[in-house]
Amino acid sequence: DVKVTQSSRYLVKRTGEKVFLECVQDMDHENMFWYRQDPGLGLRLIYFSYDVKMKEKGDIPEGYSVSREKKERFSLILESASTNQTSMYLCASSLPTGGKQFFGPGTRLTVL
Amino acid sequence: AQSVTQPDIHITVSEGASLELRCNYSYGATPYLFWYVQSPGQGLQLLLKYFSGDTLVQGIKGFEAEFKRSQSSFNLRKPSVHWSDAAEYFCAVGAHTGNQFYFGTGTSLTVIP
Numbered sequence: 001d002v003k004v005t006q007s008s009r010y011l012v013k014r015t016g017e018k019v020f021l022e023c024v025q026d027m028d029h030e031n032m033f034w035y036r037q038d039p040g041l042g043l044r045l046i047y048f049s050y051d052v053k054m055k056e057k058g059d060i061p062e063g064y065s066v067s068r069e070k071k072e073r074f075s076l077i078l079e080s081a082s083t084n085q086t087s088m089y090l091c092a093s094s095l096p097t098g099g100k101q102f103f104g105p106g107t108r109l110t111v112l
Numbered sequence: 113a114q115s116v117t118q119p120d121i122h123i124t125v126s127e128g129a130s131l132e133l134r135c136n137y138s139y140g141a142t143p144y145l146f147w148y149v150q151s152p153g154q155g156l157q158l159l160l161k162y163f164s165g166d167t168l169v170q171g172i173k174g175f176e177a178e179f180k181r182s183q184s185s186f187n188l189r190k191p192s193v194h195w196s197d198a199a200e201y202f203c204a205v206g207a208h209t210g211n212q213f214y215f216g217t218g219t220s221l222t223v224i225p
Binding site: 004033035040041042043044045090092094100101102103104105106 | 118121146148153154155156157158161202206213214215216217218
């Protein structure tokens with residue numbers, strides 16, 4: 001069974017902390033994505049990666065960075081967390097030729 | 113610009129009634145189209161997808177969707193809704209290259225007994 005896992009389901013951090021959200025997929029997918037989901041705004045793409053060490057900004061990259069050192073792992077980094085980054089974060093992966101994305105269960109991050 | 117519009121933020125239907133969730137898209141090329149469902153506290157699960165061919169596609173859980181190019185629409189339907197269908201539904205459009213994906217803002221479905 002294909003799987004995308006995220007390191008935490010719930011996370012509470014303080015303003016100014018550095019936050020790492022980890023995502024691992026076991027499907028050997030080239031593409032990986034990070035979204036944030038907020039009520040009334042749907043899913044918004046933060047960053048995506050189409051290969052190891054390759055990344056592209058999505059629609060809302062400000063305040064975030066990413067790391068993809070291995071094909072199966074894609075990390076989202078909040079260098080200095082702020083309260084407006086309180087959200088649900090979803091990771092996804094897909095093949096490079098288009099097609100459906102497989103989603104992880106999400107990490108609900110609260111920044112106090 | 114690419115975009116996906118789900119005009120209905122929230123829909124309430126009675127169990128056993130039919131359902132149609134609307135989705136309109138704006139995309140410069142032939143799109144890949146998707147419907148996802150998200151149950152409370154869960155990630156997104158793919159219901160169905162359209163890549164090419166027959167414009168009426170069947171998905172899981174008894175859902176179907178019809179691609180209408182002239183209307184730039186990809187509406188989701190189910191003939192008889194079950195209480196377990198209560199969830200958030202997202203329409204999405206993707207590029208054939210796989211590196212672009214746009215989601216609508218979602219439609220929240222409530223099912224009443």
